Amino acid sequence: MPMDLLERFLRPLRQRPMTRRYPDEPAILAPAVRGLPVLDPSRCDSSAACVAACPTGAIELASATWTIDAGRCVFCAACEAACPRDAIRLGQRFELAARTRDGVRIATQIGGVR
Amino acid sequence: MTALHAVPDDPGQRLAQAIDRRLGRSLHIRHLDAGSCNGCDWEIAALLNPIHDVQRLGIDFVASPRHADLLLVTGVMTRNLEEAALRTYEAMPEPRLVVAVGACAISGGVFAGSYAHRSGIDGTLPVDVFVPGCPPRPEALIQGLLVAVGRMSALDDPGGGSGDGVAGAD
Numbered sequence: 001m002p003m004d005l006l007e008r009f010l011r012p013l014r015q016r017p018m019t020r021r022y023p024d025e026p027a028i029l030a031p032a033v034r035g036l037p038v039l040d041p042s043r044c045d046s047s048a049a050c051v052a053a054c055p056t057g058a059i060e061l062a063s064a065t066w067t068i069d070a071g072r073c074v075f076c077a078a079c080e081a082a083c084p085r086d087a088i089r090l091g092q093r094f095e096l097a098a099r100t101r102d103g104v105r106i107a108t109q110i111g112g113v114r
Numbered sequence: 115m116t117a118l119h120a121v122p123d124d125p126g127q128r129l130a131q132a133i134d135r136r137l138g139r140s141l142h143i144r145h146l147d148a149g150s151c152n153g154c155d156w157e158i159a160a161l162l163n164p165i166h167d168v169q170r171l172g173i174d175f176v177a178s179p180r181h182a183d184l185l186l187v188t189g190v191m192t193r194n195l196e197e198a199a200l201r202t203y204e205a206m207p208e209p210r211l212v213v214a215v216g217a218c219a220i221s222g223g224v225f226a227g228s229y230a231h232r233s234g235i236d237g238t239l240p241v242d243v244f245v246p247g248c249p250p251r252p253e254a255l256i257q258g259l260l261v262a263v264g265r266m267s268a269l270d271d272p273g274g275g276s277g278d279g280v281a282g283a284d
Contacts, residue, residue, distance in 0.1 A: 018164050018165055019164055019166070022256060023253075023257065023260065023266060027251075027253040033251070055224060056223060056226060071220035071221045072220070073217065073246065074217055074223060094251055094253060095253075095257045096245070096250075097243055097257050097258035097268050098243070098269040099124055099127065099242065099244075099261070099271070100244075101236060101244060103244065104220065
């Protein structure tokens with residue numbers, strides 16, 4: 001065990017500072033990080049399954065616009081699971097700060113509505 | 115980073131500009147829990163750990179609203195805490211900023227619509243920056259704080275806020 005002890009003493013000397021330099025450098029995100037739900041408009045068939053599945057009512061589907069209210073979203077991925085056409089994916093976008101309440105409502109235009 | 119514009123119309127931006135000028139872009143924060151589940155509060159606590167270390171950005175937390183430039187509010191704003199929140203805000207010297215942290219502080223989140231709270235702090239305090247998340251990760255909080263002082267651009271800033279993971283600070 002003495003070598004192990006020596007290793008433990010030397011480890012901090014070799015270690016680099018652990019402070020991350022965000023925002024000067026991009027954030028380091030684990031693969032499991034859930035960001036804003038993103039709709040692929042080409043896959044969406046306006047079934048509104050996501051609207052029904054959302055526990056906080058964060059999703060609105062008007063005629064040709066799909067709106068996610070990041071101020072309500074709890075990033076639970078229920079919409080992703082509910083979508084019958086796999087059109088929704090939770091990305092890793094987390095920089096969502098806005099100066100107005102409407103600023104955190106993020107709209108996506110749906111192309112071919114049926 | 116989009117430079118601050120000459121005279122923005124938004125009072126929040128004007129205030130941010132004023133603070134920017136007067137305080138040399140440093141920021142003292144008072145954290146206020148207005149009925150949160152403690153998720154957001156733990157993310158805020160993580161700002162002070164060696165990994166995120168907001169003090170490197172001139173941001174620090176203070177123990178009294180009288181020493182604070184910015185009120186960082188988490189939680190749904192329960193009716194019991196409403197008066198305490200107002201008195202905290204009134205105790206702050208001007209110019210002062212309010213940042214709503216997390217889905218609860220913005221809209222009530224999963225608790226929205228209950229009789230016991232205000233479903234967000236917006237009806238009680240004048241919010242300058244909304245930081246979505248449940249909870250927002252520490253980097254999202256850093257972005258929100260830097261938006262509040264005009265060092266990063268928000269989603270709804272003109273020309274700013276593509277926000278697609280690209281750091282917007284200078």
